[in-house]
Amino acid sequence: MTDYFDDYSPYMEIDVMKQVDGYPMTRRNHECVHLFYCPYCQNEEVRFIKE
Known part of the structure; x- marks a missing residue:
């Protein structure tokens, strides 16, 4: 997400x-x-992924 x-x-x-x-x-x-984005419903969701 920080890339943006x-x-x-x-x-x-x-x-x-x-x-x-x-x-x-x-x-x-x-x-x-x-940051996950669904192009169909235009929903954005932040998720934490272990390194």
Whole structure:
């Protein structure tokens, strides 16, 4: 999800981005935040995936 913050976000270190992703436990829990989108119902859902 942090890849969408700005043009340079996809090239930043993941641990740095976890400090500003808005979810305080992602770094400690070794999780990545993923955004899922359904084109049929246009629903967005955030899910936490273990590294």
